[in-house]
Amino acid sequence: MAATAAWRRTRVTGYGVTGTVDLAVITCLWWGSLHRTPTRVVLVRDLNETKPYTLALATTDLTSTGEQIVARYASHWSIEQSIKDGKQLLGAGDAHNRLPAAVERTTPLGLANLTVLVLWYDQAGHPDTDLNSRRHQAPWYRRKRHASIEDMITAFRRARITDVTAAQDTPSLFTEPTPTSHATVA
Incomplete structure (x- = not known):
């Protein structure tokens, strides 16, 4: 298909870059999948690529331009990544619910937890410190520029453990203080 296609040079936007x-x-x-439904195949080839095409997209949208279809595809990546992170790292979708209402609530709540994590990290996280630590622990991440969800979870756990430990060290109003010296009274 790529060999007989009519190629044209154009500008497209994907992943924030045009x-x-x-x-x-x-x-x-x-025919095999959609039978008689008209389909559009959009082929993209980078200018420095020697392969017949770099990306192939199929859609039933017959009204959007090829550039719009490529941009739409690229915009879905962050959504797909969020769903993957929510499922793999936070367990969204792992609940064994059977009642329809519970099924409808569990995954959205798990993805809402992901949103809360990102908002917490935006306010309380230390991306520069976390990135430097990650680069030191995993040398293959030397060019890593952004904190991942896994980095945010690690930072949250670290902060939570620190808060719990600090709370345990704080004396309560209802407990006797432990004596600091063993001086005897004569």
Whole structure:
């Protein structure tokens, strides 16, 4: 398909960057999956790429331009990454619910917890310190520029453990203080 496509040079935006690529848009039928539903295949090729195409997208959207379809695809990455992080790192979706209302609430609550974590990190986290620590622990992350959800979870756990430990060391109003010296009274 890429060999016979009509390619044109255009600018597309993806992942916050606008760049020039070769683009081909082909309207066809994808018989095995969609039978008689018209489908558009959008092929993207980076200018310095030797492969026939870099990215292939299929859609039933026949009205958007190829550039819009590529931008829409790129904008979904952060959503997909959030769902993956919520499931793999926070356990969203692992509950064994059976009642319809519980099923409908569990995953959104898990993803809301992810939002709370990111907001907490924005207010209380230390990204520079965490990134330096991560780069030291994992040398393959030398070019890492942003804190990941895993880094945020680690920072939250560290802060929570520190807070709990500090709370245990704080004397309560209802406990006797422990004597600091063993001086005897004559």
